[in-house]
Amino acid sequence: MGEIVLKNVTKKFGSNTVIQNLNLTIKDGSFTVLVGPSGCGKTTLLRMIAGIGPQTSGTVCIDGKDISEVAPGDRGVAMVFQNYAIYPTMSVYENIEFGLKNNHIPKDKRRKLVDDACEKVGLQELKDRQPNALSGGQRQRVALARAIVKQPSVFLMDEPLSNLDAKLRVQMRVELIELHHKLKTTFVYVTHDQIEAMSMADTIVLMNEGKIMQMDSPRKLYRDPDNLFAARFIGSPAMNIRRFGNEEYVLGFRPEKGIISTQEPQGCYRTSGTVVAKEDLGSEIHYSVRDMYDDVSVIRSEEDDITVGEKVWIGAKPENIYLFGNDQLRIREDDPRYPDLCRQVLALQ
Amino acid sequence: MYKVRKRIGSVISVILKLIVSFIFIFPFLWMLSVSLQSDAETQSMSLTLIPKVLQFQNYVNAWHSAPFPLYIRNSLLIIVGIVVLQMLIMVPAAYAFAKMEFKGKNILFGIILIAFMMPIQIRFIPIYFMMSDWNLIDTLWSQIIPHMTDAFGIFLLRQYFMQVPDELIEAAKLDKSTDLQIMWKIMLPMSRPGVASVILLSFVGHWNDYFWPLVMTNSDAVRPITIGVARLKATEGSLFWNTIMAGNMFLVIPVLIIYFFMARNIIKSFTYTGIK
Numbered sequence: 001m002g003e004i005v006l007k008n009v010t011k012k013f014g015s016n017t018v019i020q021n022l023n024l025t026i027k028d029g030s031f032t033v034l035v036g037p038s039g040c041g042k043t044t045l046l047r048m049i050a051g052i053g054p055q056t057s058g059t060v061c062i063d064g065k066d067i068s069e070v071a072p073g074d075r076g077v078a079m080v081f082q083n084y085a086i087y088p089t090m091s092v093y094e095n096i097e098f099g100l101k102n103n104h105i106p107k108d109k110r111r112k113l114v115d116d117a118c119e120k121v122g123l124q125e126l127k128d129r130q131p132n133a134l135s136g137g138q139r140q141r142v143a144l145a146r147a148i149v150k151q152p153s154v155f156l157m158d159e160p161l162s163n164l165d166a167k168l169r170v171q172m173r174v175e176l177i178e179l180h181h182k183l184k185t186t187f188v189y190v191t192h193d194q195i196e197a198m199s200m201a202d203t204i205v206l207m208n209e210g211k212i213m214q215m216d217s218p219r220k221l222y223r224d225p226d227n228l229f230a231a232r233f234i235g236s237p238a239m240n241i242r243r244f245g246n247e248e249y250v251l252g253f254r255p256e257k258g259i260i261s262t263q264e265p266q267g268c269y270r271t272s273g274t275v276v277a278k279e280d281l282g283s284e285i286h287y288s289v290r291d292m293y294d295d296v297s298v299i300r301s302e303e304d305d306i307t308v309g310e311k312v313w314i315g316a317k318p319e320n321i322y323l324f325g326n327d328q329l330r331i332r333e334d335d336p337r338y339p340d341l342c343r344q345v346l347a348l349q
Numbered sequence: 350m351y352k353v354r355k356r357i358g359s360v361i362s363v364i365l366k367l368i369v370s371f372i373f374i375f376p377f378l379w380m381l382s383v384s385l386q387s388d389a390e391t392q393s394m395s396l397t398l399i400p401k402v403l404q405f406q407n408y409v410n411a412w413h414s415a416p417f418p419l420y421i422r423n424s425l426l427i428i429v430g431i432v433v434l435q436m437l438i439m440v441p442a443a444y445a446f447a448k449m450e451f452k453g454k455n456i457l458f459g460i461i462l463i464a465f466m467m468p469i470q471i472r473f474i475p476i477y478f479m480m481s482d483w484n485l486i487d488t489l490w491s492q493i494i495p496h497m498t499d500a501f502g503i504f505l506l507r508q509y510f511m512q513v514p515d516e517l518i519e520a521a522k523l524d525k526s527t528d529l530q531i532m533w534k535i536m537l538p539m540s541r542p543g544v545a546s547v548i549l550l551s552f553v554g555h556w557n558d559y560f561w562p563l564v565m566t567n568s569d570a571v572r573p574i575t576i577g578v579a580r581l582k583a584t585e586g587s588l589f590w591n592t593i594m595a596g597n598m599f600l601v602i603p604v605l606i607i608y609f610f611m612a613r614n615i616i617k618s619f620t621y622t623g624i625k
Contacts, residue, residue, distance in 0.1 A: 052519040073525030085516035089538035098534075099524035146524075 002062065002076075002153035002186035003028040004049055009058030011044050011210075018044050019210040021058070027203065028063075031180045031187045035197040036207035036233070042190045045207075046156050049188065050079050062154060073102070078147035079156040083163065084139045086131045086146075092118075093127040096145045103150075117149035120179070137168045148183070157189045161196065173199055194234050198222070206230050228252070228328040237286065237297040239322070242271075244348055249331070250324040251345050253316035258298035260287055260306060265315035269345045271296070272313050275306060289314050318342055377601070384408070384594035391590045404591065411581060411595040416569055420577035421599070423489065424556060427573055430493040431555050432548055438498045439547070443506030444532050448518060458507075465500030473564055480565065491565040492573070496555060502547045509543035510536050545614035553604055574600055 004026040011019040019041045026032045034042040047053030048060055051072035059068050067075050078099075087095050096117055100110045118124050121141040131139060140160060147155055157176075161169045177200055180187050191197055197204050198218045206213045206221065206229075214221055214230040225231035231239045231252055241252040251269065259265050264272075273291030287298045289312060296314050306312060323331040323341050331338055379398070383391060384407055386400040411417075445451070446458050476495050477486075485491040513536055521531045537544060559575045566572050578596040582588065608615075 050519075050523060052522060071525075072519070072522045077523070079520070079523050081516045081520060083514065083516060085514065085520035087517065087521070087535055089535070098521075098526075102525040102530065146520075150524075 003064070004154060004186065004188070005061040005064075006045070006048070007059045007061070009045075009048060009055040009060065011041070011048065011053070012056045017210070019055075022210070022212065024205065024212060024215075026186060026188060026205075028186055029184055030203050031177070031189065031201055032203045032205060033189045033191060033197040033201035034205045034207060035191055035194060036213075038192060039209075040207040041210040042192075042205075042207050043158055044210075046079075046158055046188060046190050049075075049154070050077055050156050051075050052079075073099075075154075076152050077154040077156055078150045078152040079158065080140075080143045080147050080160045082159040084143040084160075086139055086142050088131050090131075091127070092123060092129050092131070092134070092142050092145075095131070095142055096149050099146065099150050113149050113151075114145075117145040120148055120182070121145045121175075136164055137172070140164060140172060144179070148179075152185065154186045154188065155183075157187065159191055160189075162191070162193070169196075176200060194236065198234070204234075206233060208233075225322065226330050228324045228330075231322055231324070231330075237299070240294075240296045242293055242348075245341070245344055248326050249341060249344075250328075252322045252324065253320050255286070255297040256284075256299040257316055257320035258296070259313075259315040259317075260289070260298045260300060261313050261315070262306070262310070264313050267346070268315035268317055269321055269348060270313055270315040271348070272311065275308050275310050275312055278306070278308050318346065321345060380594045380597055380601075383590055384598050386591050388589065388591065407591045407595040408598070410589075411592045411599070414592065415577045415580055415596070417574070417577060417596075417599060419569065420572060420574040423571055424573040424575075426489055427492045427562075428552055428555055430489070431496045432551055434493065434497040435499060435502060435551055436544075436548075439502045439506055440532060440537065440544075442498070443503050443510055444528070444536060446503065446507045447510035448513075448515070461500045461503055465504060469561065473561070477564060486565060487567045487571055489571050492562050492571070495561070496551075499551060502551060505547055506540065506543060509540035513539055542614045542617040545611050549607065549611050549615055552607060556604060557600070 004024075006022060006024040008021050008023060009019060010017065010021055022041075022045070024045070034045060036042050044053060048055045049062075051067070051070065054068070059066050061067065062075065062077070087098065090098065093114060096114045097110055100113060105113070114127075115124075118127055121144050123138070123141050123145055126134065126138060131142065134142065140163075143160065160176075161172050164172060173196065176187075176189075189196075189200065201218055203215065204218055204221050205215045208229050213233075214226045216224075221230060222234050225234065228241070228250055232241070235254060237255050239252040239254050240258065241250050243250055253269070259268065264270060271291045271293075273289040273296065275287055276290050276295065277286075277288040279286040284299050284301045285303070287300070287306070289296045289298065291314065298314060321342075323338065323345070325331050325337075331341060382398055382400065385403045385405070386397055386407075387402065387404050390397040390400055446454065446461075480486050480491040480495070485494070517535060518531055521535055526534070556573075557575060558573070559579065562573050562576050566576065569577075578593070578600050581593045581596045
């Protein structure tokens with residue numbers, strides 16, 4: 001129905017190469033999120049699939065068919081844009097109907113399809129409105145309905161929630177997940193927000209500087225990052241890191257796996273410092289502790305009597321520590337260097 | 350103190366506006382006044398501003414002293430021809446300059462801007478020869494074809510089209526629209542004020558055009574109203590200013606009517622800030 005394969009795609013803007021020889025397979029029916037910092041090439045990739053920013057070289061296939069030379073309107077894809085891109089001079093109904101009209105679908109069938117799409121996103125009451133009389137959330141729904149109505153095999157979404165307020169964003173997130181379940185087609189979603197990526201995706205493609213850093217399920221990406229970039233990008237507050245062994249290696253641990261105590265912890269990596277901030281978020285408490293190198297974050301879910309300015313010990317158990325080499329790649333348990341590095345970490349002060 | 354200063358400021362601003370308005374409106378009001386005066390009033394040494402008796406007969410005289418219905422018909426045919434052809438040519442041109450990438454785009458646009466800066470008096474001799482070669486002198490076509498496109502119109506429309514976000518065009522392409530559909534169904538409706546002002550500027554410019562038809566025509570059958578009004582002077586022999594001004598009113602009234610209908614759009618087009 002909607003498997004997307006990108007083969008050796010390269011994209012250049014003038015002399016500037018944004019993506020070089022990238023290969024990616026997006027599974028049919030998956031909710032794949034392309035995530036990464038600004039300028040990492042995720043939107044460029046999406047526009048390649050849509051055909052509105054074609055690749056300089058390489059091929060894009062949907063369902064095994066090379067669509068590199070196929071016009072955007074004939075690719076069987078629908079796209080939701082960041083600023084919605086609703087036609088301002090057409091009513092909600094006309095906006096949704098426009099694509100069907102261009103596809104020469106008969107009028108009564110069009111009406112039925114538009115009605116169905118409106119129902120799916122909750123726009124039944126607003127069909128005759130003009131776009132300027134809609135709120136941001138409603139415009140977003142029009143953009144979604146316009147995509148749904150075409151019954152595409154692939155949905156492409158370019159940061160569709162970034163213009164909404166925080167509360168609406170959370171609500172729309174849930175609605176998009178539901179919509180994916182209902183439609184069972186391939187969703188490709190671009191965002192720079194790792195929380196959106198974690199909460200919606202079944203597969204995350206993490207990108208940086210035009211390269212795929214890791215492609216995995218949210219859980220695997222969080223718990224088992226392949227490299228330092230993935231480890232640092234996913235998770236908030238970010239993973240704590242420290243260089244060791246003549247700056248050659250990096251150790252990291254997640255704030256929620258950190259131990260904070262007034263006593264020196266045993267059998268752990270440990271460091272001591274002063275509490276510089278304590279943020280009580282209700283369900284959890286975030287500590288920032290400054291040791292001799294850097295600030296370290298620790299999250300605790302229980303109340304305790306540690307106060308700002310107090311000298312404390314920070315620790316992390318060996319099983320919660322991630323090790324990375326000079327090449328930024330992960331050093332896993334099966335690596336010959338692992339046992340020795342572990343010993344070094346435990347001996348660190 | 351601040352309030353007083355603000356008051357004085359606004360009083361000065363109103364006075365200045367009144368002065369400027371007066372400078373622009375007075376000749377028109379005087380024309381209206383003269384067109385309704387008697388012969389004696391127009392020729393007396395003392396200035397008459399409000400006629401004692403309104404002489405509507407002047408309008409009847411003017412109407413009968415030249416074939417005005419024919420002139421008006423010609424003018425309308427020329428204007429409609431020009432505006433329709435201009436839209437058919439300028440809208441796609443402006444769209445291409447605003448939203449398409451092609452080799453030589455900037456050079457071509459530069460050439461158009463140069464044309465925009467060149468007065469018609471420089472170009473009329475070669476165009477005259479061209480029209481003459483095509484046997485179009487003394488026809489309506491020689492008054493339409495040279496004005497089929499207008500550099501300023503292309504420039505203005507291009508500015509409007511550039512304000513339409515690219516995403517809209519991309520969305521339309523994903524909705525399987527052709528460039529032609531994007532132009533007529535999305536760009537044009539979104540640029541309505543701009544299109545209206547281009548049409549109006551073209552209308553006023555060509556309705557009032559005197560030089561071009563004078564060069565291109567020899568007979569009444571194809572002459573527009575401007576030439577007709579000017580000929581009032583000749584046909585009347587001695588100068589009957591009231592009749593001439595009445596003829597001028599025929600020239601001005603259609604422009605006023607159009608302006609009143611389109612005023613809102615035009616003001617919008619010159620104060621436009623962008624599409625939200």
